[in-house]
């Protein structure tokens with residue numbers, strides 16, 4: 372049997388916690404083949420981000436053309452799109468129908484240049500997204516108002532769905548400790564609040580990237596969006612829990628997509 376191919380379009384994270392490294396680890400853990408298009412190179416460790424070097428847009432589109440000309444890509448996930456030009460180029464491929472089962476994880480904190488320009492470019496991508504996965508801050512930036520409570524998240528998800536994605540999940544990983552991990556899913560014209568136990572851990576780097584990539588992987592495996600989101604939420608919770616005792620670096624470290632910590636082999 373052949374592995375399913377999923378393409379991730381995003382940035383390299385030198386610490387290995389998030390970005391393409393987290394996405395490819397997630398796909399490998401799910402027994403899928405990951406292809407990757409590098410949009411930027413991020414110099415960072417677990418403590419801080421030192422710098423982000425966008426790749427020229429033609430370098431990004433050349434990688435995309437090479438992959439799409441040959442590999443049977445079943446789903447696509449986007450992470451950091453560092454410039455409006457790059458985001459517009461990706462949107463053009465999506466409009467041509469070249470990016471199936473597209474999951475858009477809008478990373479706006481990493482924008483270089485005009486954030487407004489990047490938001491405008493995202494508007495062109497959203498109509499082609501199967502699933503959009505902003506956290507509360509990213510949803511706030513896309514909409515221009517502060518998304519705070521679960522009620523806000525439901526309203527925001529509804530408003531974002533009007534911009535074209537078939538399904539929207541607003542993630543609430545940053546809610547105050549002690550509460551459940553709450554996400555709000557908008558699908559088929561209604562909002563649903565998804566609860567899972569909040570895992571206490573300082574290591575949550577790459578949770579959003581892992582979640583969005585797991586959604587893309589499950590769409591590639593023919594789950595519908597609700598089932599893919601529910602599955603991905605379970606997967607990321609397990610990965611956070613398994614890495615809770617890790618001390619890799621002095622800041623928030625990576626999560627355990629492979630479940631290495633539950634293996635007895637060391």
Ligand SMILES: Nc1ncnc2c1ncn2[C@@H]1O[C@H](COP(=O)(O)OP(=O)(O)O)[C@@H](O)[C@H]1O
Pocket residue numbers: 505506507542543544545552553554567568569570571572575577578579580582603604607608611
């Ligand atoms: N401590 C946690 N325990 C359980 N699930 C979590 C925890 N932190 C985040 N999640 C889940 O991980 C996924 C990614 O969410 P989030 O952390 O908000 O993304 P981002 O990294 O983009 O901010 C969501 O499904 C969220 O509920």
Ligand SMILES: Cc1ncc(COP(=O)(O)O)c(N)n1
Pocket residue numbers: 381382383384389390391413450451476478576577578579580581
């Ligand atoms: C290189 C890099 N750094 C950070 C993120 C955001 O990740 P998350 O959505 O998990 O916060 C990302 N997608 N890529």
